[in-house]
Amino acid sequence: MTTAHIGLIGLGTMGASLALNIAEKGFDIAVWNRTTSVTQGFKAQAGDLFPRIVATETLADLVAAIEKPRAIILMVPAGPAVDQQIEALRPLLDPDDLIIDAGNANFHDTNRRAEEAKVKGPRFLGMGVSGGEEGARHGPSIMGGGEKADWDRVAPVLEAISAKYQGIPCATWMGQGGAGHFVKAVHNGIEYADMQMIAEIYGVMRDGMAMKAAEIGAVFDQWNAGPLQSYLIEISAAVSKATDGARPMLDVILDKAGQKGTGRWTVIEAQNLAAPIPVIEAAVMARNVSARLDERREGEAMFGAAPQPLAKDALSIAALEQAMIAGKILCYAQGFALIVAASHEFGWDLPLPAIARVWREGCIIRSTMLNDMATALEQHPERGLMLAPFFADHLRAAVPGLRATVATGVANGLALPALSAGLAWFDMMRTGRSTANMIQAQRDFFGAHGFERLDLPGTGLHGPWGGHM
Numbered sequence: 001m002t003t004a005h006i007g008l009i010g011l012g013t014m015g016a017s018l019a020l021n022i023a024e025k026g027f028d029i030a031v032w033n034r035t036t037s038v039t040q041g042f043k044a045q046a047g048d049l050f051p052r053i054v055a056t057e058t059l060a061d062l063v064a065a066i067e068k069p070r071a072i073i074l075m076v077p078a079g080p081a082v083d084q085q086i087e088a089l090r091p092l093l094d095p096d097d098l099i100i101d102a103g104n105a106n107f108h109d110t111n112r113r114a115e116e117a118k119v120k121g122p123r124f125l126g127m128g129v130s131g132g133e134e135g136a137r138h139g140p141s142i143m144g145g146g147e148k149a150d151w152d153r154v155a156p157v158l159e160a161i162s163a164k165y166q167g168i169p170c171a172t173w174m175g176q177g178g179a180g181h182f183v184k185a186v187h188n189g190i191e192y193a194d195m196q197m198i199a200e201i202y203g204v205m206r207d208g209m210a211m212k213a214a215e216i217g218a219v220f221d222q223w224n225a226g227p228l229q230s231y232l233i234e235i236s237a238a239v240s241k242a243t244d245g246a247r248p249m250l251d252v253i254l255d256k257a258g259q260k261g262t263g264r265w266t267v268i269e270a271q272n273l274a275a276p277i278p279v280i281e282a283a284v285m286a287r288n289v290s291a292r293l294d295e296r297r298e299g300e301a302m303f304g305a306a307p308q309p310l311a312k313d314a315l316s317i318a319a320l321e322q323a324m325i326a327g328k329i330l331c332y333a334q335g336f337a338l339i340v341a342a343s344h345e346f347g348w349d350l351p352l353p354a355i356a357r358v359w360r361e362g363c364i365i366r367s368t369m370l371n372d373m374a375t376a377l378e379q380h381p382e383r384g385l386m387l388a389p390f391f392a393d394h395l396r397a398a399v400p401g402l403r404a405t406v407a408t409g410v411a412n413g414l415a416l417p418a419l420s421a422g423l424a425w426f427d428m429m430r431t432g433r434s435t436a437n438m439i440q441a442q443r444d445f446f447g448a449h450g451f452e453r454l455d456l457p458g459t460g461l462h463g464p465w466g467g468h469m
């Protein structure tokens with residue numbers, strides 16, 4: 001029986017929600033899951049959407065249930081599971097059928113799979129999906145990569161199920177091969193950084209200003225009505241105000257952050273591309289440090305607790321808000337610069353304003369500021385966010401608050417790695433005469449690497465230290 005418009009494999013958290021979303025938007029969908037009892041459970045929870053779902057128990061039945069040329073979404077863990085599913089599907093599919101990997105694949109794997117698909121078939125798209133379970137069910141942000149013609153074939157479904165920003169679908173084709181998964185990885189890196197900066201400001205309020213969790217929640221609520229409006233500020237307010245009996249929920253949660261590795265991939269790629277993303281690097285580092293709980297406790301016992309209470313009026317809530325605004329702009333400036341570097345390296349021509357636009361709704365980093373970023377990137381694509389006039393004005397206003405926050409943090413043992421990294425990068429990026437002349441002199445001294453001079457032409461010049469090694 002050939003009835004379904006599209007197929008989906010993997011009825012876990014994301015796959016089940018995505019399948020229901022697809023059915024709800026009026027597309028018949030055939031589904032298959034490795035564990036059949038999960039498929040049966042899924043059918044039972046489909047409710048009114050049941051008639052639009054073809055639940056199958058074998059891969060052959062799944063394939064037979066989808067109209068040709070077929071499109072099948074994979075929503076299984078990134079890595080070997082994706083390769084296994086592709087291998088299992090290949091003999092069952094026609095060359096012009098399409099497999100769409102919608103998990104969090106490493107974009108290098110997606111590049112490889114796209115190349116393999118050209119030789120062995122069927123066709124292949126790599127697609128980053130953001131928004132968690134809720135987003136998958138009611139409207140995620142979707143970043144696609146692969147052949148544009150393949151994207152166009154499934155775009156009507158993807159645009160229908162995606163989040164909408166003022167009616168505009170948050171589903172965009174980014175470029176060839178792994179472009180979609182690369183943009184998703186940068187999204188996740190920025191997500192790590194946004195979360196870390198919020199956690200740092202939470203720490204200043206909790207440890208420096210002795211504020212209760214509910215008071216901190218009220219501050220986040222207030223900020224969510226201003227330039228910092230975003231999903232992450234909104235949920236930070238919610239978690240700060242939540243209670244466990246009489247106690248704030250936050251106060252009983254172990255301070256050890258988990259991660260699935262997408263932030264690390266972003267940092268590794270940035271290093272490979274020599275693209276500085278210090279705020280994201282600091283955020284990944286901070287998660288790793290958080291995991292070393294025993295060592296941190298030993299350190300505290302040996303050296304004394306780092307955070308000290310701030311003197312009254314040492315920092316205002318307004319300064320903290322400015323610090324967050326500046327930190328956020330600087331972090332996104334770095335993230336978009338990384339995208340530019342990757343675009344050049346991999347020949348992608350990644351659409352910067354469209355990326356900002358696709359992140360405005362549905363995904364975890366959605367925020368009001370992303371709309372302004374889309375406009376700035378459209379008006380001044382060559383300048384980057386730090387130098388774009390709109391954000392340059394914001395930085396002029398907000399950096400004093402960031403500087404006051406970082407300086408006060410340093411003076412009082414409040415570690416603010418991401419905010420400090422943002423400020424240091426900003427200061428470096430507005431220093432016309434840096435200290436790299438010292439590095440060049442050192443390199444020439446020990447390795448005869450040569451340097452250029454400000455006052456004379458030529459490269460590979462040397463200092464008067466020959467033979468002093």
Ligand code: NDP
Nearest residue numbers: 010011012013014015034035075076077078081103104132
């Ligand atoms: P779950 O663990 O909830 O579900 C995994 C699904 O994959 C299950 O249906 C499971 O089947 C199936 N599966 C696991 N291993 C294999 C295999 N070797 N062969 C075939 N099927 C397999 O994961 P999620 O839904 O959370 O995540 C799916 C993908 O989406 C991942 O790549 C994840 O990184 C990505 N993602 C997740 C987000 C989230 O918020 N959870 C957000 C964005 C992306 P079975 O029932 O048999 O175990």
